[in-house]
Amino acid sequence: MKRILIFFLSFVLKIFVFIGKPFHGIKPRRLYDVLSRLVFRIPEFKLYRNLWGTELLLTPYYHIDRNIIFWGTYDWVMHSFIEDHLESGMVCFDVGANLGEVALHMGKKVGTSGRIYAFEPSPMNYERLFNHISHNNMQGVVLPFQIALSNQSGSVAMGIADCEDDNQGIGSIVNLSERATSTFISVPCMTIDEFVIAKKIAKLNLIKMDVQGAELLVLEGGPKTFFELSPNLLVEFSPKDLGHLSKTSVDLFLRLQSYGYLMFTLRSSRLGYQLTEEKITPQFSAANVYCTKFTGK
Numbered sequence: 001m002k003r004i005l006i007f008f009l010s011f012v013l014k015i016f017v018f019i020g021k022p023f024h025g026i027k028p029r030r031l032y033d034v035l036s037r038l039v040f041r042i043p044e045f046k047l048y049r050n051l052w053g054t055e056l057l058l059t060p061y062y063h064i065d066r067n068i069i070f071w072g073t074y075d076w077v078m079h080s081f082i083e084d085h086l087e088s089g090m091v092c093f094d095v096g097a098n099l100g101e102v103a104l105h106m107g108k109k110v111g112t113s114g115r116i117y118a119f120e121p122s123p124m125n126y127e128r129l130f131n132h133i134s135h136n137n138m139q140g141v142v143l144p145f146q147i148a149l150s151n152q153s154g155s156v157a158m159g160i161a162d163c164e165d166d167n168q169g170i171g172s173i174v175n176l177s178e179r180a181t182s183t184f185i186s187v188p189c190m191t192i193d194e195f196v197i198a199k200k201i202a203k204l205n206l207i208k209m210d211v212q213g214a215e216l217l218v219l220e221g222g223p224k225t226f227f228e229l230s231p232n233l234l235v236e237f238s239p240k241d242l243g244h245l246s247k248t249s250v251d252l253f254l255r256l257q258s259y260g261y262l263m264f265t266l267r268s269s270r271l272g273y274q275l276t277e278e279k280i281t282p283q284f285s286a287a288n289v290y291c292t293k294f295t296g297k
Helices: 002-020 029-039 063-071 076-085 101-110 123-135 192-198 215-220 223-228 239-245 249-258
Strands: 046-049 055-058 091-095 115-119 142-145 154-160 183-190 206-209 232-237 262-267 270-275 286-292
Touching (some): 055 063, 055 123, 091 101, 101 142, 183 192, 215 249
Parallel strands (some): 206 232
Antiparallel strands (some): 046 055, 232 286
């Protein structure tokens, strides 16, 4: 009976995979998350090609992997923006690169004349990032760094996901007391300004930042970069994660505003409404906020 049930659940998941790619806007996530955790008891990795032509070694056991397997990508809005707005020769940072899906998509768009600097301090995720770069022959375009960007240099404590955790993207240098995992390590860290100087980076077109609540620390470490190079930004506003620094979405908004940024929500590859002091609230939440100093871009 158990085998029959597992077979049936596996069949249902395969149907989701089939319909997920062309109908990526339909996302019954709770259902396939539950089914996946019932069917897959241990990580089993296979190669899959996402919507953007990148080959990734994935397992339905993990949350982010499942989204890529079933729907062709993890974050449709972000990737749509990358697809429509990145051009050959651009230089970008992926801060919180995880397994590398975003960094590799960026790399395909900027080509051999561009550069993507991908930052991922978690050892397991960094290994996956490194291997995916190699498998997709993107060495020299996508450059991985196993460091955390913050407001200081040296080392910093970081909580990371255990291999059994469903979400491998929960690593954080600010959430160290209320985490579901008990794994803590020390990782090297440096500021954006120090990195830009060390690598002699003269232009920086875009920074994607998803660092589980440490966004304000990253911003504090880069005033010279943000004022002089003025990169556009894709930033997550997560009040729950920001709360681990006793900060809110208003604090993040004001910091970005102090650097001269205008902020917009994203609707696929297009800009949505502009965030203002009247509209922003402490609990404002958005997976992707586009920040720019150039009106109309």
